Amino acid sequence: INTIGVLTSGGDAPGMNAAIRSVVRAALAKGMKVVGINRGYNGLISGDIHEMTSKSVSDIIQRGGTILHTARCLEFMEPQGQQRGADMCKVFGIDGLVVIGGDGSFKGAEKLANLGINTIGLPGTIDLDIACTDYTIGFDTAVNTAMEAIDKIRDTSTSHERCSIVEVMGRDAGYIALWTGIANGAEAVLLPEKENMSTEALIRMIIENRNKGKRHNLIINAEGSNLDSVKLAKKIEEVTGISTRATILGHLQRGGSPTAVDRMHASMMGAFAVDLLAEGKSNRVVAYKDGQYVDYDINEALDMKKSMSDLRYEVSRVLSI
C-alpha cells in the first residue's frame, strides 16, 4: 500500500477525530502517504481529497465532530456512483481506504472493495448498533453526555415532584436508553428491542410510586421505541394530575469532547486498520470483541444480528423499584 485514504460517513460521533488522527499517524509511521477525503463518499466522488500530514491532525484528539466532515451520499448507493468513487481512488493513487461510519457506510466500503480498492471499516456511531462489535466509537461519550443531562433534569424534577420523560437517541437501537436507564436510575426504560410497558401500566407504576412516597419518576424513552414522548407525558399528566414534562435530548448527544474510552478505542482501532491494510487485507471491519481488537469480513459483519443483553435489561428493571 502506498497511499491510504480516510473518510468519515453517516452520522458523526465523538472520537471520529481521534480515529482519523490515529489512521494518519500510524500510516505515516509506516512510510505511507495519507489523504483525507471530505464529506464521506460525496468527497470521494467529487475529488475533494487532500494530503494529510502529521500536523493536519494535531490538536484534534480532544474535539468532537469530524474535521473531515460527514455526509450521506445518495449517488454512492448506485453502481455508477460506486464506479466513480473507485475511479477517483485510482486518479489519486489511493490503494487503501479507511471508512469510519456505521453499517450503511460499510455497505459502501464493500462495494469499493469489490471494485478493487482495499477497504477497512471502523465502527463509528453513537448508537452502538453494529452487531459484530461490543463497542462503537462515540457511544461512551454520548452515554455520558446523556447521563449528565438527565441528572440535571432529575434534580429539578425531584424539587417539583414531577414526572420526567427523557427521550434519548439511538435510532432503531436502545443502547443509550438502556445504559442511561441504569446509570441514571430510571423508574422505567422504553426500548425498541423489548416489549415495553403500556401507557396504562406506566401510569399505574407512577401512581404506585407516589403512594410509596417517591418524589419523582424518570422514564427514559429510546427514540426508536413504540411510544411518543410528548403524547405519553400529556397522557400521564391528564390521568394522574402529576406535572409531567417530556425532554428530547436530541443532537447534543452527538457532540462534545470524546471521553477517554472513546479516544482510546478510536486510537487503537485506527492503528489496527492501518496494520490490516499494510498486510494486504481488504473488505474487513475492525471490532472490539470480548476485550480484543479483531477484524471480520464486511459481508459477515453485516449479516450478524445484534442482541441486547437481557441481563442489563433485567437489572434495569430490578433496580427501578
Ligand code: ATP
Ligand atoms: P449511522 O449509523 O451513524 O447513521 P451509517 O454509516 O449507517 O451511519 P448511512 O446513512 O446508512 O449511515 O450510510 C452512509 C452512507 O454510506 C450513505 O449515504 C451512502 O453514501 C453509503 N451507503 C449506505 N448504504 C449503501 C449501500 N447499500 N451501497 C453503497 N453505499 C451505501
